[in-house]
Amino acid sequence: MPSRNNQRPHAQQPARKSARNARPQQARSSRIGRPSAGARPSAARPKAASRPKAAAARPKAGGRPAAASRGAASARGARAKAPSRSTRGARAAAAASNRSAQKKRPAAAARNARGAQGAAARPSVGPVRPKRDQRVKQTKPPQAQARPSAYDAPTPEAAMVTRRRFLVGGAAAAAVAVVGGAAVAASQQSDAPTIETLSVSTDDVFTIDSCTQVDASSAFKQEGAYSLPYGTLIWSNDDAFAACLLPTDTASPLAQGALLNLATGKYETVLKNANGASDGFEVYDFRATSQGAVWIEANIFENQWRVLAGSLSNGSSLQNARIVDEGDSSIETPAIAAVGSHAYWICQPPSSASDAKSTEAQLKRASFSSGDAEVVYGTAGRMACAPYAASDGVVIAPRHPDSTRYYQLVRVADDSGQATDAITLPSSMKPTEVGWGPNGFSFCFESIYSYGDGIANMGTYAPAQAHSQGASYDGGSWFRFGRTPSAEPAWCGNSWLMLKSTQAVVGVNVDNRTYCTFDVPSGPASWGDYLCTTGVHSRIVTAAQVGKATSEATGQSDSTSDMKCSVRVWKTV
Numbered sequence: 001m002p003s004r005n006n007q008r009p010h011a012q013q014p015a016r017k018s019a020r021n022a023r024p025q026q027a028r029s030s031r032i033g034r035p036s037a038g039a040r041p042s043a044a045r046p047k048a049a050s051r052p053k054a055a056a057a058r059p060k061a062g063g064r065p066a067a068a069s070r071g072a073a074s075a076r077g078a079r080a081k082a083p084s085r086s087t088r089g090a091r092a093a094a095a096a097s098n099r100s101a102q103k104k105r106p107a108a109a110a111r112n113a114r115g116a117q118g119a120a121a122r123p124s125v126g127p128v129r130p131k132r133d134q135r136v137k138q139t140k141p142p143q144a145q146a147r148p149s150a151y152d153a154p155t156p157e158a159a160m161v162t163r164r165r166f167l168v169g170g171a172a173a174a175a176v177a178v179v180g181g182a183a184v185a186a187s188q189q190s191d192a193p194t195i196e197t198l199s200v201s202t203d204d205v206f207t208i209d210s211c212t213q214v215d216a217s218s219a220f221k222q223e224g225a226y227s228l229p230y231g232t233l234i235w236s237n238d239d240a241f242a243a244c245l246l247p248t249d250t251a252s253p254l255a256q257g258a259l260l261n262l263a264t265g266k267y268e269t270v271l272k273n274a275n276g277a278s279d280g281f282e283v284y285d286f287r288a289t290s291q292g293a294v295w296i297e298a299n300i301f302e303n304q305w306r307v308l309a310g311s312l313s314n315g316s317s318l319q320n321a322r323i324v325d326e327g328d329s330s331i332e333t334p335a336i337a338a339v340g341s342h343a344y345w346i347c348q349p350p351s352s353a354s355d356a357k358s359t360e361a362q363l364k365r366a367s368f369s370s371g372d373a374e375v376v377y378g379t380a381g382r383m384a385c386a387p388y389a390a391s392d393g394v395v396i397a398p399r400h401p402d403s404t405r406y407y408q409l410v411r412v413a414d415d416s417g418q419a420t421d422a423i424t425l426p427s428s429m430k431p432t433e434v435g436w437g438p439n440g441f442s443f444c445f446e447s448i449y450s451y452g453d454g455i456a457n458m459g460t461y462a463p464a465q466a467h468s469q470g471a472s473y474d475g476g477s478w479f480r481f482g483r484t485p486s487a488e489p490a491w492c493g494n495s496w497l498m499l500k501s502t503q504a505v506v507g508v509n510v511d512n513r514t515y516c517t518f519d520v521p522s523g524p525a526s527w528g529d530y531l532c533t534t535g536v537h538s539r540i541v542t543a544a545q546v547g548k549a550t551s552e553a554t555g556q557s558d559s560t561s562d563m564k565c566s567v568r569v570w571k572t573v
Helices: 010-022 025-032 053-057 067-076 085-104 108-121 163-167 170-178 180-189
Strands: 205-207 220-228 233-235 241-247 255-261 267-271 282-288 292-299 304-313 316-328 335-339 342-347 360-367 374-380 393-396 403-413 419-424 433-437 440-445 459-463 478-481 490-492 496-500 505-509 514-517 535-537 539-546 564-572
Touching: 220 539, 241 282, 255 282, 255 292, 267 282, 267 292, 267 316, 282 335, 292 335, 292 342, 304 342, 316 342, 316 360, 335 393, 360 393, 374 403, 393 433, 403 440, 419 440, 433 459, 433 490, 433 535, 478 505, 490 539, 490 564
Parallel strands: 205 478, 490 535
Antiparallel strands: 220 564, 233 241, 241 255, 255 267, 282 292, 292 304, 304 316, 335 342, 342 360, 360 374, 393 403, 403 419, 433 440, 440 459, 459 478, 490 496, 496 505, 505 514, 539 564
16 A cells, blocks of 8 residues: 555655644544454445445544645644644543544444345355244144165065965965065065064074094995095085096196096096187086986186086987076176076176165076076075075075065075075074085074074084974084085985084984994095085995105105095995
């Protein structure tokens, strides 16, 4: 801001300086004590013409006259001498009067106009408050909006396989099938559906520590011992044959499918090349029974897979081979199972997919002899593990139709393709393997849970007493094998539960609470002897990958001539 000296004529500077020096010290003190520029009226105030006369005529703070008055006084030279005492007193009285008037400005009309203008410019931040002592009529508060369910309502087919479905009798079960739509409507009306889960008391569970060990020869006899190529993978869900995935010494084919005769030990290659070998496909997985085979062919360069099935005649001569399903990386390469006269596989999104919990997972099947694929079970979200090949059906672990936090165990009969039994595990308990035997479901946990009472620990669980399909599993006795599960359980006859331990295969008679351990071949791989059988059968198959003893000096084997897959077949005495 330009100084006052720059605003005044140069001719008047000396006169002003002499007048300033002539002022008494008291007048200069009043100038120093005047209000700062921040206290002056802002530009938003009304013009001087509309102000009260007292405000327009008042001198500046400190008793100084306005700029116009000062200029006139300088021209006349009236300020050359100091003001008299009476003049100073008059000025002080006028300043006091003007300060009193300043407190009252602006006028009421101006204040009301500014207040109305500001209120119109400000947005409303809430309801208008009633005036003091004003009575307000009470209004009805707004109703809370119902939150949508986090999960879709189950389909009528899925609603039929909940545990409640199996607690009713045959006639009532038919009624549930008829009124499936009503069950869906009821589920949609409930924000938090009640889910009944398996409940087992800690006192109802016993372990191998409560069993008596017996010699294996007193319970089982070795019926056969055979050698297959080192690295052969074996699955047995048949009393006469076992499926073998044989490695090769060539770049193509990488693997072949074969059947092992459990009585003679002879094996025959029934799938020598992938049907899509010319398109870059290789045999990826293989399962079979005496009636047919199912296998996976994959082209890893194109991220494509195919499911094929075909029938077998007397354990050989694969016929009617055809593609029953195919896909790409948007669907995980299916896990397969062979049961009786049908091929089974699971189609579901990859575990890394963003919609892994919402996209439907499906259990499909196709006849070995002929016919197209059909969906026998479907539910939202990935299943917990691969399908289990039982003797007369397949067991899966889908998510509960009412909540993806729960996993169910569902048995699908091979003859009808319908679910005949199901239980629901406690929330967030995920099985790594499932099974089926004369006493019903069995399942495996790799984790330890802080809840669940009797089924909270790691290991393999199986009912220790007979169970009727559709009846409750609560309140019965259970056996837990407390080892990290690495293979699916199986049954030899109706009494012996077969399990894979750390190195050996163990048989537990849950009826009389005895157990025995099979010996392990010399020089096996780190996992020892492996249980290859699933379901309930009269024969049990074990296999060990045996190699030549390594040299202590080099830590490597000198030759591969002694490397083999040692297969043994066991039967109860």
